[in-house]
Amino acid sequence: xxxxxxxxxxxxxxxxxxxxxxxxxxxxxxxxxxxxxxxxxxxxxxxxxxxxxxxxxxxxxxxxxxxxxxxxxxxxxxxxxxxxxxxxxxxxxxxxxxxxxxxxxxxxxxxxxxxxxxxxxxxxxxxxxxxxxxxxxxxxxxxxxxxxxxxxxxxxxxxxxxxxxxxxxxxxxxxxxxxxxxxxxxxxxxxxxxxxxxxxxxxxxxxxxxxxxxxxxxxxxxxxxxxxxxxxxxxxxxxxxxxxxxxxxxxxxxxxxxxxxxxxxxxxxxxxxxxxxxxxxxxxxxxxxxxxxxxxxxxxxxx
Amino acid sequence: xxxxxxxxxxxxxxxxxxxxxxxxxxxxxxxxxxxxxxxxxxxxxxxxxxxxxxxxxxxxxxxxxxxxxxxxxxxxxxxxxxxxxxxxxxxxxxxxxxxxxxxxxxxxxxxxxxxxxxxxxxxxxxxxxxxxxxxxxxxxxxxxxxxxxxxxxxxxxxxxxxxxxxxxxxxxxxxxxxxxxxxxxxxxxxxxxxxxxxxxxxxxxxxxxxxxxxxxxxxxxxxxxxxxxxxxxxxxxxxxxxxx
Numbered sequence: 001x002x003x004x005x006x007x008x009x010x011x012x013x014x015x016x017x018x019x020x021x022x023x024x025x026x027x028x029x030x031x032x033x034x035x036x037x038x039x040x041x042x043x044x045x046x047x048x049x050x051x052x053x054x055x056x057x058x059x060x061x062x063x064x065x066x067x068x069x070x071x072x073x074x075x076x077x078x079x080x081x082x083x084x085x086x087x088x089x090x091x092x093x094x095x096x097x098x099x100x101x102x103x104x105x106x107x108x109x110x111x112x113x114x115x116x117x118x119x120x121x122x123x124x125x126x127x128x129x130x131x132x133x134x135x136x137x138x139x140x141x142x143x144x145x146x147x148x149x150x151x152x153x154x155x156x157x158x159x160x161x162x163x164x165x166x167x168x169x170x171x172x173x174x175x176x177x178x179x180x181x182x183x184x185x186x187x188x189x190x191x192x193x194x195x196x197x198x199x200x201x202x203x204x205x206x207x208x209x210x211x212x213x214x215x216x217x218x219x220x221x222x223x224x225x226x227x228x229x230x231x232x233x234x235x236x237x238x239x240x241x242x243x244x245x246x247x248x249x250x251x252x253x254x255x256x257x258x259x260x261x262x263x264x265x266x267x268x269x270x271x272x273x274x275x276x277x278x279x280x281x282x283x284x285x286x287x288x289x290x291x292x293x294x295x296x297x298x299x300x301x302x303x
Numbered sequence: 304x305x306x307x308x309x310x311x312x313x314x315x316x317x318x319x320x321x322x323x324x325x326x327x328x329x330x331x332x333x334x335x336x337x338x339x340x341x342x343x344x345x346x347x348x349x350x351x352x353x354x355x356x357x358x359x360x361x362x363x364x365x366x367x368x369x370x371x372x373x374x375x376x377x378x379x380x381x382x383x384x385x386x387x388x389x390x391x392x393x394x395x396x397x398x399x400x401x402x403x404x405x406x407x408x409x410x411x412x413x414x415x416x417x418x419x420x421x422x423x424x425x426x427x428x429x430x431x432x433x434x435x436x437x438x439x440x441x442x443x444x445x446x447x448x449x450x451x452x453x454x455x456x457x458x459x460x461x462x463x464x465x466x467x468x469x470x471x472x473x474x475x476x477x478x479x480x481x482x483x484x485x486x487x488x489x490x491x492x493x494x495x496x497x498x499x500x501x502x503x504x505x506x507x508x509x510x511x512x513x514x515x516x517x518x519x520x521x522x523x524x525x526x527x528x529x530x531x532x533x534x535x536x537x538x539x540x541x542x543x544x545x546x547x
Binding site: 048051052053054055070071072073074076077078080081082084085086087088089093096097098100101102103142143145146152 | 305309395546
């Protein structure tokens with residue numbers, strides 16, 4: 001996959017406070033990269049630097065392998081914090097302003113985008129009359145002007161009601177699947193990000209503490225009963241009899257049984273009835289929340 | 304920069320503030336014309352001739368006020384609404400944004416304040432006891448001063464907006480700075496017993512007077528222009544240094 005965004009030791013210091021500390025990350029085409037961290041972890045500052053609205057203290061970043069970002073920023077759409085709208089202008093006029101800014105003379109794209117983000121009925125409304133959810137949609141719509149290859153969205157679901165959250169999530173998934181738009185999304189709402197992202201970056205006190213793919217995350221957070229010190233073939237027979245078919249053998253004889261971890265006692269008894277006494281039997285796998293909270297040093301909001 | 308001007312023009316003409324200020328300017332012109340007509344009727348011996356001789360009676364203060372309010376509204380609204388992030392995030396260079404916005408506001412401010420010189424033209428040429436003449440050269444001189452002064456004033460407001468990023472504060476500073484400077488200049492001249500100390504408004508009066516020599520006029524225009532360039536440069540530097 002081609003790299004869309006690569007940062008190299010990106011750092012931002014305000015006075016004596018290092019807000020973003022040598023962050024190096026790589027986002028590939030088609031990724032939905034979820035940047036997760038508690039409030040004040042440095043997510044927004046990192047995004048501001050990437051979006052070209054804040055200058056890095058040190059380090060560098062490049063889009064599409066191009067070092068001169070002024071050439072590539074037009075291929076990026078940004079929504080940093082709240083949607084920036086002109087309240088006196090209507091939805092359509094706000095879009096037209098950015099159309100003109102990008103030198104797009106064809107107005108058809110405005111209706112297309114408004115339709116795509118689902119606010120075409122409100123196009124004649126002044127933006128000060130819009131609900132927060134509609135403003136977020138319009139913000140995404142503005143970011144989509146010029147049909148960018150990548151969207152940078154900072155807390156796009158912040159303040160939305162549950163229906164609004166689902167709508168925005170579906171919209172972002174649609175953008176990724178149908179239009180092939182690469183997404184960088186930050187959030188402190190863990191559950192929501194976990195439903196969207198294909199890769200995760202955990203940021204804690206400005207440092208990129210961990211990077212993990214969705215599959216790796218599933219693996220790490222998958223609950224299992226681990227059995228050690230027995231012949232795996234004999235264990236397998238017992239498990240099959242118990243209709244526990246989802247298991248695998250790892251690290252020279254340990255058996256991982258992917259099931260409700262409450263069954264560990266029952267498995268132990270079943271093995272004991274056959275004269276098999278394990279050296280150790282226990283449960284493994286953190287839940288999603290625990291995993292991220294550990295990486296972030298606490299303070300995440302689950303939803 | 305062309306795209307910035309096009310977008311900013313579009314925003315200006317779609318915003319209520321522009322039409323409100325234009326309306327104020329037009330209304331003041333109408334009142335001005337009524338006042339002059341009434342004065343001429345009650346004082347038939349009074350003669351108001353030509354374009355420039357009528358400028359003195361016109362409200363230069365109103366011009367300042369309108370330009371100040373307008374520039375403050377346009378510049379600070381991009382910062383207060385945080386639209387500046389979207390604008391820069393779309394790949395617009397900050398220098399292009401500042402210069403493009405500056406040019407737009409200068410042109411639109413001139414449109415708003417044009418009511419003042421339309422009034423001067425009408426009053427001097429058509430109402431002035433029937434003896435008014437059109438002085439083309441003086442009108443050009445007058446317009447050039449207005450343009451360079453407007454440019455300098457808008458550049459000053461842009462700098463303040465860049466620093467404060469607050470609409471009301473920018474408006475207050477930009478509106479009250481010229482009269483305060485004038486007050487300071489007058490105080491210094493009286494205290495230090497010097498002939499004259501040029502503040503922006505006094506220099507404007509001098510530059511638009513028919514009695515001013517061409518050399519003094521050109522000096523005033525050059526000073527305004529250089530000040531405008533300097534303020535624009537400062538605005539760009541401040542804009543580049545500050546994160547959004």
